[in-house]
Amino acid sequence: MLTLYYAPHTISLATHILLEEVGADYATVRIDFGKTEQRSPKYLEINPKGRMPALVADRGILTETPAMLVYVAQSFPKANLALIDDPFAFAQVQAFNAYLCSHLHVAHAHRMRGYRWVDADDAHSIAAMQRKVPESVGESFALIEREMLKGPWVMGERYTICDPYLFTLAQWLELDGVDPARIPKVVDHRRRMSERATVKKAIAEELA
Amino acid sequence: MLTLYYAPHTISLATHILLEEVGADYATVRIDFGKTEQRSPKYLEINPKGRMPALVADRGILTETPAMLVYVAQSFPKANLALIDDPFAFAQVQAFNAYLCSHLHVAHAHRMRGYRWVDADDAHSIAAMQRKVPESVGESFALIEREMLKGPWVMGERYTICDPYLFTLAQWLELDGVDPARIPKVVDHRRRMSERATVKKAIAEELA
Numbered sequence: 018m019l020t021l022y023y024a025p026h027t028i029s030l031a032t033h034i035l036l037e038e039v040g041a042d043y044a045t046v047r048i049d050f051g052k053t054e055q056r057s058p059k060y061l062e063i064n065p066k067g068r069m070p071a072l073v074a075d076r077g078i079l080t081e082t083p084a085m086l087v088y089v090a091q092s093f094p095k096a097n098l099a100l101i102d103d104p105f106a107f108a109q110v111q112a113f114n115a116y117l118c119s120h121l122h123v124a125h126a127h128r129m130r131g132y133r134w135v136d137a138d139d140a141h142s143i144a145a146m147q148r149k150v151p152e153s154v155g156e157s158f159a160l161i162e163r164e165m166l167k168g169p170w171v172m173g174e175r176y177t178i179c180d181p182y183l184f185t186l187a188q189w190l191e192l193d194g195v196d197p198a199r200i201p202k203v204v205d206h207r208r209r210m211s212e213r214a215t216v217k218k219a220i221a222e223e224l225a
Numbered sequence: 226m227l228t229l230y231y232a233p234h235t236i237s238l239a240t241h242i243l244l245e246e247v248g249a250d251y252a253t254v255r256i257d258f259g260k261t262e263q264r265s266p267k268y269l270e271i272n273p274k275g276r277m278p279a280l281v282a283d284r285g286i287l288t289e290t291p292a293m294l295v296y297v298a299q300s301f302p303k304a305n306l307a308l309i310d311d312p313f314a315f316a317q318v319q320a321f322n323a324y325l326c327s328h329l330h331v332a333h334a335h336r337m338r339g340y341r342w343v344d345a346d347d348a349h350s351i352a353a354m355q356r357k358v359p360e361s362v363g364e365s366f367a368l369i370e371r372e373m374l375k376g377p378w379v380m381g382e383r384y385t386i387c388d389p390y391l392f393t394l395a396q397w398l399e400l401d402g403v404d405p406a407r408i409p410k411v412v413d414h415r416r417r418m419s420e421r422a423t424v425k426k427a428i429a430e431e432l433a
Binding site: 077079 | 285317342353356361372
């Protein structure tokens with residue numbers, strides 16, 4: 018049994034979708050960012066980083082989306098969604114997801130979470146970071162469009178753990194000020210993802 | 226045969242050390258940041274991101290340190306340095322490395338690469354980011370010290386791919402303005418890593 022701690026409109030959706038894709042038996046616990054529950058002593062016991070998401074498994078608690086996605090895929094090997102038995106293909110899957118967590122998601126975070134990298138009361142720098150987001154997130158999506166997204170899925174014909182992860186980040190691109198017309202493959206991928214029953218179910222639960 | 230594209234004083238050292246640890250047959254190509262070779266058309270053909278490192282394998286080119294570390298470990302299964310056959314242990318390894326690439330390394334990058342997230346000519350914001358680095362990198366190392374580094378190695382008794390990765394980032398903590406006295410376990414880990422023949426050899430080659 019797996020329990021996903023999630024918050025709506027966060028990266029937890031990627032793992033939530035994957036749990037649906039593999040048909041996992043799982044529960045969810047919603048964390049309310051409006052009440053800063055991610056910083057509550059109770060949640061910090063689950064995840065001392067105070068971030069979303071966390072996945073409680075039989076043997077302990079896991080964090081970090083790239084790790085959680087592989088863990089879920091490896092726990093449901095029949096679906097083979099991480100291509101883990103092919104070291105080179107798996108490395109490509111991992112490289113894509115590492116790019117999302119260390120570049121794209123980080124660029125995005127400078128819009129709402131600039132206080133991580135400058136003093137929170139430095140309005141000039143906070144605003145400067147926000148102004149750069151359309152360019153930095155846009156360039157990151159442009160690189161994905163040009164060099165990484167093989168189509169129809171990220172890794173080509175095979176649907177993998179890269180797909181729900183990209184989809185989740187792509188939900189925010191308009192809010193980040195990125196022009197969707199510049200990245201038609203990413204937007205088409207997002208549309209096809211949004212039509213999957215698994216995606217619809219995970220989103221419906223999070224927004225209920 | 227593997228070929229590692231590296232630059233001294235960058236995160237490529239982590240993979241370089243691992244190649245030594247597993248006894249891989251590998252070659253290296255040095256990229257000169259002083260000449261901005263990482264942005265040269267020739268290197269951009271290898272890695273369109275223009276970043277370090279890249280690993281050329283028989284089947285193609287890999288990037289992103291967390292992916293490369295697992296690929297090397299999976300290619301030399303005897304050493305079992307990623308604990309990949311134990312899904313939960315592997316997820317812990319991966320979660321640690323994902324934290325390094327998406328939090329610690331990102332915090333560090335705000336000291337020298339602030340132009341990624343604000344306009345390069347915005348001296349106020351560039352300086353504001355630099356001033357925050359001792360705190361943001363320091364908090365990240367403090368969390369590693371308190372919650373993650375089991376000792377003697379990151380994952381406990383087993384040396385894994387987490388160790389060269391943490392070691393490489395820990396080399397920069399004084400330059401980042403972090404007080405080593407606050408994180409004795411991290412500093413002790415760094416010292417023990419620096420005494421390994423594999424680490425000495427990789428560093429000597431990079432600095433030759």
